Every structure is written in C-alpha cells, then in structure tokens.
Amino acid sequence: MGTNFCMQKKPCCECGLAPPEVHLGKRSAGWQYHARGYRAGDLDEVLPNATVHSLVDLFDMIGRLINKGWHIEDEYGTEYSVDDFKTAVELTKTWNGSAAKSPYWDGKARGYDMSDDAIDDEGWSVCYREFS
Numbered sequence: 001m002g003t004n005f006c007m008q009k010k011p012c013c014e015c016g017l018a019p020p021e022v023h024l025g026k027r028s029a030g031w032q033y034h035a036r037g038y039r040a041g042d043l044d045e046v047l048p049n050a051t052v053h054s055l056v057d058l059f060d061m062i063g064r065l066i067n068k069g070w071h072i073e074d075e076y077g078t079e080y081s082v083d084d085f086k087t088a089v090e091l092t093k094t095w096n097g098s099a100a101k102s103p104y105w106d107g108k109a110r111g112y113d114m115s116d117d118a119i120d121d122e123g124w125s126v127c128y129r130e131f132s
Contacts, residue, residue, distance in 0.1 A: 002028030054120030
C-alpha cells in the first residue's frame with residue numbers, strides 16, 4: 001500500500017473553480033520515494049516553464065506553488081508542511097536499516113520499459129508519466 005502526494009489550490013471563492021492538482025509522487029513501504037517528473041510545457045497551466053527532473057527541482061516547484069497559495073496534500077486529505085513532506089520523502093531512503101528499493105532499478109531488472117523514467121543526481125527515481 002502506498003500514499004500519493006499532490007499540490008492543490010483551494011477553489012476560487014468567486015467562480016468555484018480550482019486548477020488541476022499537481023501530482024508530486026508516491027511513497028510505498030520498502031521503496032524509495034517515486035517522484036513525478038515534468039517536462040517543459042507539462043505544467044504550463046499552473047506554473048509556466050516549470051520542469052521537474054530531480055528531487056531538487058520538485059522541492060523548488062513546491063516552494064513556487066506554496067508562494068502562490070497552493071498546499072501539499074496526500075490522497076487521504078492530510079495536509080503537509082514543506083518540512084514534513086521533505087521528512088516523509090527522506091525517510092524512504094532506507095527501509096528496516098538497509099537501502100530501500102528503487103522503482104527505477106527494480107523496473108529495469110524486471111525488463112519493463114523505463115524510457116519515461118530516470119534517476120536524478122542523488123539517486124532518486126523520477127517518472128515522467130502519470131502513475132498511481
């Protein structure tokens with residue numbers, strides 16, 4: 001069982017509309033955090049010219065959206081501060097005292113098409129397609 005995280009913005013008080021949520025990735029027991037990557041143009045509706053190719057980029061995007069009134073929420077409706085979310089992500093580096101599985105390297109070992117996935121400079125798995 002895992003937990004997905006996203007950025008959300010409360011609906012407009014005048015029209016009731018809210019921009020689409022921005023998927024941040026997933027935390028699963030025994031696995032490293034799996035970040036959702038974004039290529040140029042993917043986020044233009046909410047954050048023009050933003051890209052996410054690493055965890056550093058992800059936290060930069062989060063900071064920019066927080067400054068625009070967005071918040072971090074998990075799929076169960078729990079809100080997270082930036083620091084609490086960072087801690088939740090960092091805690092996935094290990095599992096029961098040893099290195100957690102990487103979604104990227106595990107997929108490669110199983111022969112999956114990993115052309116929409118990458119590993120950032122710090123070893124975090126980044127996926128450029130939507131996943132749950």
